[in-house]
Amino acid sequence: MSSVITPPRKLVDIDSANHRFRINRDAYRSAEIFQKEKQMIFSKCWLYVGHASEIPNKGDYVARTVGGGDLIFMRGRSGEAGAFFNSCTHRGTRVCREKRGNTKTFSCPYHGWVYNTEGKLVSMNAKNFAENINADGALNLRKVPRLEEYRGFFFVNYNPAAISLVDFLAGSTEFLDSMCDQTAAELVVLPGEHSYSINANFKYLCENSYDGYHLLPVHVSYLEFLDDRLKAAGDQGAVNFIANLFTKQGRGRGLGNGHAALESWVPTGRPVASWIPPWGPEVKKEIDAKRAWLAEQFGKERADFISDVQKNLVIFPNLVINDNVGMIIRTIEPTSPNTMRVNSWALGPTDESDALRAIRLDNFVSFLGPSGFGSADDIEMLELCQRGIEHSPVEWNELSKGMNGAEDSRVEICGPDDEGHMRAYWAQWDAMMRGAETLEAR
């Protein structure tokens, strides 16, 4: 008897000769593919869990959902950061019920088992258990297999055999460095967060986060707002600037392992170190001084790159780091094939003036977040896309713009309004879904 084997469906169709790159729409809507993504991608990639500045003191913790895992990210009494599954080893109860705080222990509310900040079970609130019942430590809070840090950014990995975080990050470290190097002091996550849901597949937001092609059609109303502001302050405005220059400067860049970035010029002002007239003279001195310091530290070319270039980075599979209107960390948690949960935070250096800090935050909320003049319209687009693909018989999404015959899409370089950085993402996605790439040490 022979069994019938279904040949694997092609989900990413790369036709370099004809400059076509297409994604089968099932990749955005199928429950089966959603399950497979968990296994092939979210169980193998490094996933962002939190920033060092969120747990500065011993006993500090935050509770966070990461790749489906309900985790406690905390700084133990030893001073080391740890990441644990938020579940009592007795019956499974969620032991940490607050979003953040400082504690010496976590007590399970059900039967009173107590864990210390290293996750060790220190009390079972009863005497008649076998004395050595936890000799092997299996009743301690379960640690996430891997937790590593790159310059304050902590990631977890559910695969014990995964390559190191820094190897995984590949070329994206250049972009993390160009944020961390903006100050000789510390970068910290500022208080406050945006947490919202979108009714679309999570990959739609990944694509959108560095999509230069959509800027004018989707964000014209933001650009008009910016235009009014700049012109009122005697500047040339934004709409003409974008129309004339956006497609001529900058680029999309694949950075390896599915990571990619958009480098562009948009006159939003950058708290490091690109001043615009509406910010007023008060902070100009500070921003100019920062720019001079950068040039002194890193040379003019890198200082200009750090100061002027808007950088939208997507770290595969679900982390967005924007260094544009400000510095933004955005995590995208898939919650079903057609829904996602988004969390975002603002970063800032500890050595800036109160005035510049206020401008940084103001710049963030003017464009970004569920009430921003930009993000809200992006969200609408993603939901319109999802709605369309749920019923339409069209099988493929096109990501062919600017395809230039690169041998490996994962390191392709393209124009700022092309789709090469999205191809970098999808080429990695495809390799991992087929099992051709596992991100394990060989």
Next chain:
Amino acid sequence: MSNEYTRDQIEEFLYHEAELIDDWRLPEWSELYTDDAEYDVTSLDSDDPINSSSKNSLFLLADDKERLSSRAKRLMKKTAHAEFPHSKVRHIISNVRLGTEAGGEIKVKANFVVYRTKEDKTSQYMGQMHYVLIPHESGGFRIRRKRCILDLNSLADQGRLTIIL
């Protein structure tokens, strides 16, 4: 010391503001604000939303007069995609309490529920509004400050906050 203004007068003004928003008369709505006005919605994870500041923490929304006027102008455009076609909006305002009147300012707090219906989906935004009002020569008031504190931990149900609260 008794207050110069009655709850009736204040409520009438708050209902007027709500009506302008619900009727999508947003440019008129923005005229209710003083030139030094602030309209903001605090972070949903703030430990102290009443006293927090958008100058050192991330708010959902923190408009000065310029941006709230721009918000009103933008929302009337077809290219403000998130609100096209316009959602149906309804404000319910209650529990209006008058605070102190000092230095020509009147502090007011009120509870609110705002319903937003876009296509078949209805979302609710509920919470408390903290106003600083100043009397206006027309006999009504102008808003110097309006802070909305939502009784929500996230926008997981609502997804976005694109209408005016």
